[in-house]
Amino acid sequence: MSPSEMLRTPESRFERLPDYPFSPNYREIDGLRIHYVDEGPEDARPVLLMHGEPSWSYLYRKMIPPLNEAGFRTVAPDIVGFGRSDKLPRTKDYSYQMHVDMMVEFVKQLKLHEITLFCQDWGGLIGLRVLGEQPDRFARVVASNTGLPAARGLAGRIGSTVFKLRLLREGKVSMRELQEKPSFLRWVAYSRTVPSLPIGDILQFSTVTDLPPEVIQAYEAPFPDEQYKAGARIFPSLVPTQLRENQRVWDDVLSKWEKPFLTAFSDRDPITAGVDRLFQRRIPGAREREHVTIKDAGHFLQEDKGEELVQVIVNLIEEDA
Numbered sequence: 001m002s003p004s005e006m007l008r009t010p011e012s013r014f015e016r017l018p019d020y021p022f023s024p025n026y027r028e029i030d031g032l033r034i035h036y037v038d039e040g041p042e043d044a045r046p047v048l049l050m051h052g053e054p055s056w057s058y059l060y061r062k063m064i065p066p067l068n069e070a071g072f073r074t075v076a077p078d079i080v081g082f083g084r085s086d087k088l089p090r091t092k093d094y095s096y097q098m099h100v101d102m103m104v105e106f107v108k109q110l111k112l113h114e115i116t117l118f119c120q121d122w123g124g125l126i127g128l129r130v131l132g133e134q135p136d137r138f139a140r141v142v143a144s145n146t147g148l149p150a151a152r153g154l155a156g157r158i159g160s161t162v163f164k165l166r167l168l169r170e171g172k173v174s175m176r177e178l179q180e181k182p183s184f185l186r187w188v189a190y191s192r193t194v195p196s197l198p199i200g201d202i203l204q205f206s207t208v209t210d211l212p213p214e215v216i217q218a219y220e221a222p223f224p225d226e227q228y229k230a231g232a233r234i235f236p237s238l239v240p241t242q243l244r245e246n247q248r249v250w251d252d253v254l255s256k257w258e259k260p261f262l263t264a265f266s267d268r269d270p271i272t273a274g275v276d277r278l279f280q281r282r283i284p285g286a287r288e289r290e291h292v293t294i295k296d297a298g299h300f301l302q303e304d305k306g307e308e309l310v311q312v313i314v315n316l317i318e319e320d321a
Helices: 064-069 096-109 122-133 153-170 175-180 184-193 199-205 213-220 226-252 275-282 301-319
Strands: 025-029 032-039 046-050 073-077 115-120 138-144 261-266 292-294
Touching (some): 025 096, 046 122, 064 073, 096 122, 138 301, 153 184, 175 184, 261 301, 292 301
Parallel strands (some): 046 073
Antiparallel strands (some): 025 032
């Protein structure tokens, strides 16, 4: 792809965002510009904050300052297709593996070590794969409303195809139908077929807090029009495309991971409910640990209970000191 085909959201779209005073930082990886927030002393212990979709690092605006005040360095990248990072114009331009490769290179370029990973939604699907590739860089994990779907054998080979067939049978799904009976399959169908993907409304639907109009607009800021939303549209469909690769991370790394692994799932997220118990059961570092349920919070619990999540992260680091 030539540079002229890439999309870069105008900087004017990010002016005067509420409660987001952070200076932009950029790295170029494979010809694409990746934006990230990097606050706190460079030599402090890093907390890597990985967002999902269709959000961006704005989601962490409530968590970054108190983590810095607690003495940590906070690094919050925007994955390609989101936030201030470059966008690709076609859904076929995006792949799960591309994002893993990008974030592996990102943590290498920043020379991050002793990382505390906080990951939510796609932040876990990507972040846990980065951990799988670079386990020695990571010290501990807090996983929140996320997962790492995996399969071996025949299920691993045909899982993505089976999912596509189920998606065809699901057909078109409206926002009203999604709200009435939320499920991951319905979310994928909705994201692929809705004529105009309402980013801000999706964030509102996925939180308990009533978001002010200016906050909803901040989530819309990276996407001036529909051509910028190819990543947001295709990401849900990418979830089952790396089942065998994810299984290798489970087999080679996570099933042997004895460093601290804490789950902090919310109580009002129908999409990931129960996945926390899988982490707790299968990861050695998660066993016999007091896991956390964040009360009165939706899928994007950083919006609903960001300050509470900060305390969860700080407590884990201090317990492990």
